[in-house]
């Protein structure tokens with residue numbers, strides 16, 4: 001007789017899940033398992049010279065990411081870099097002993113129009129509408145400066161539920177996008193500055209990486225973009241950050257978006273006592289929609 005309960009279920013787990021309980025509930029709470037640091041050569045992703053919304057939306061579904069060039073001007077890049085340098089108090093507190101300089105400041109949308117402005121450039125909204133339909137929102141964001149010695153292993157940001165091996169394959173199966181992040185880069189990326197890396201198509205694994213650095217024979221590729229460019233990627237894409245081996249710091253701003261069924265990491269606009277009158281007065285209808293209460297179909 002087939003054994004029931006947790007022990008029986010564990011026996012039927014895919015080897016990647018052996019020893020953890022992810023499949024017992026169906027919920028995945030893991031971003032990666034084991035050693036997922038990539039140590040090999042890093043090819044670059046192709047760089048689009050122009051933005052084509054249809055190609056970008058197709059890219060999000062097929063490859064898991066798209067690149068939107070030239071969203072910020074040189075002046076805007078400098079403005080945000082200065083903001084990141086001057087905010088958050090003395091630098092010493094961000095020197096993490098035995099690791100690296102790691103300054104990550106949460107975006108304060110309630111009081112900071114600079115950060116609000118990064119939530120809704122038409123190019124990004126266009127792509128997000130193709131990913132989520134009408135029901136999506138901003139759930140959070142951060143400004144992030146990282147220094148020499150910083151690297152991240154390959155992981156997913158959020159993958160609400162895993163699928164059995166081979167259950168999903170392109171183009172027969174469209175895996176819904178639940179969450180996506182826009183990375184605004186404020187540097188001309190070089191390999192020694194520790195670029196973000198992505199494994200194109202790895203969302204079709206439909207599980208977090210486990211002691212591995214490739215999917216379907218495809219390894220990590222570096223997001224080698226210019227200051228002012230954005231890489232938008234889905235949260236179930238396997239991605240990482242290469243080692244910063246330089247003496248320079250890398251500047252990057254994140255905006256996290258999600259389907260409306262997700263919660264927000266800050267008070268919604270309707271709870272207006274948390275918001276500054278200046279920001280409330282300046283919000284456009286679209287920004288209110290993105291920063292407001294999650295709307296449901």
Ligand SMILES: O=C(O)CCC(=O)C(=O)O
Pocket residue numbers: 152157194195196197239240241252
């Ligand atoms: O800093 C990077 O390039 C990657 C950041 C990342 O992977 C994350 O925030 O999950």
